[in-house]
Amino acid sequence: MQPKSDKTFFNACGSDVSSAASFLSHGEVVAIPTETVYGLACNAFDEQAVTEVFRLKNRPFFDPLIVHVASMERAKDVVEELPEMAQKLMDAFWPGPLTLLLPKKSTVPDLVTSGLSTVAVRMPAHELTLELLSSINFPLAAPSANPFGYVSPTTAGHVMGHFDGQIPYVLDGGACRVGIESTIVGFTGGDAIVYRLGGISLESLNEVVSGFELELMHSSKPSAPGMLKSHYAPRTPLTIQSLEEFKRGHHIGSTAYISFKDAFEMDGVEVFVLSPLSDPSEAARNLFKVMRLVDSGNYDRIVAEKLPEVGLCRAINDRLFRASTH
Ligand code: TXA
Numbered sequence: 001m002q003p004k005s006d007k008t009f010f011n012a013c014g015s016d017v018s019s020a021a022s023f024l025s026h027g028e029v030v031a032i033p034t035e036t037v038y039g040l041a042c043n044a045f046d047e048q049a050v051t052e053v054f055r056l057k058n059r060p061f062f063d064p065l066i067v068h069v070a071s072m073e074r075a076k077d078v079v080e081e082l083p084e085m086a087q088k089l090m091d092a093f094w095p096g097p098l099t100l101l102l103p104k105k106s107t108v109p110d111l112v113t114s115g116l117s118t119v120a121v122r123m124p125a126h127e128l129t130l131e132l133l134s135s136i137n138f139p140l141a142a143p144s145a146n147p148f149g150y151v152s153p154t155t156a157g158h159v160m161g162h163f164d165g166q167i168p169y170v171l172d173g174g175a176c177r178v179g180i181e182s183t184i185v186g187f188t189g190g191d192a193i194v195y196r197l198g199g200i201s202l203e204s205l206n207e208v209v210s211g212f213e214l215e216l217m218h219s220s221k222p223s224a225p226g227m228l229k230s231h232y233a234p235r236t237p238l239t240i241q242s243l244e245e246f247k248r249g250h251h252i253g254s255t256a257y258i259s260f261k262d263a264f265e266m267d268g269v270e271v272f273v274l275s276p277l278s279d280p281s282e283a284a285r286n287l288f289k290v291m292r293l294v295d296s297g298n299y300d301r302i303v304a305e306k307l308p309e310v311g312l313c314r315a316i317n318d319r320l321f322r323a324s325t326h
């Protein structure tokens with residue numbers, strides 16, 4: 001067990017970038033909004049602050065953090081070299097929900113990368129956080145602002161629910177526009193590989209650099225850190241079923257059904273629709289909010305609909321699969 005910090009804070013929540021910058025410059029941990037999910041941020045060069053982020057999240061040290069930068073130029077502060085493919089992807093998708101795994105500079109503490117020779121780097125597309133990053137002279141290491149293994153937060157309120165009194169400031173940038181985490185891409189021996197599906201779809205990546213391979217981690221002890229099997233998980237048991245399968249089944253006790261687009265009525269079942277308009281972006285934006293809502297609803301179980309394996313729906317299926325008991 002790591003020692004518990006004896007610090008307690010009067011937690012403040014607001015949109016004051018200079019307060020956030022001041023706390024971060026003094027080695028404190030601050031929650032920040034991004035277009036994907038909220039992050040638990042600290043100075044990436046400050047090992048003590050990075051340790052505190054791991055402690056707050058109860059995150060194992062073998063699971064490395066993403067480093068957030070203000071611009072492509074500032075990415076060079078943490079990255080040793082930029083392959084051409086990476087440059088193309090940055091040009092196309094930054095700022096935005098794309099994280100690149102690139103050879104790290106020695107100035108990045110090994111703690112941040114869990115001893116790996118690559119660093120995960122991204123430029124988030126959120127006005128407040130970009131303003132914050134431009135106002136400080138260090139990059140921000142930031143994992144999602146949830147306890148390790150739980151559903152990621154998409155509002156400042158979600159973050160307050162987890163860390164109230166434990167961090168000095170939550171920078172409130174409203175509800176996250178994308179709602180699921182960034183897509184993670186790396187380069188091995190000239191190949192472009194997707195390690196985590198997220199806010200940028202495989203199809204969109206392939207339009208810029210063709211031939212992407214999917215190498216999603218599904219083991220419970222991955223050889224490369226990251227992408228653990230059980231993740232994004234509510235406390236209520238969750239299984240995945242098609243709508244037809246679910247409607248045919250017998251259901252004992254109370255069930256929350258997370259449906260992609262269809263509302264329907266059934267005894268003992270409450271239905272939560274991700275996107276009445278059948279829009280994958282809207283579904284992604286609502287996913288974690290709905291998962292949190294149903295988890296707090298005292299249902300005996302959650303059943304989620306499997307979505308078509310295309311575009312952003314692929315990333316939604318991935319999150320549902322990791323949240324499920326299979
Ligand atoms: O959208 C996002 O990416 C959000 C926002 C806050 O930026 N961040 C986020 O961070 O999702 P986190 O820590 O919850 O997930 C980062 C993932 C982890 O699965 C971690 O193992 C992986 O990125 N990762 C980080 N550095 C890596 C590296 N050098 N090699 C392989 N995987 C890495």
Ligand code: MG
Pocket residue numbers: 143144152
């Ligand atoms: Mg996370």
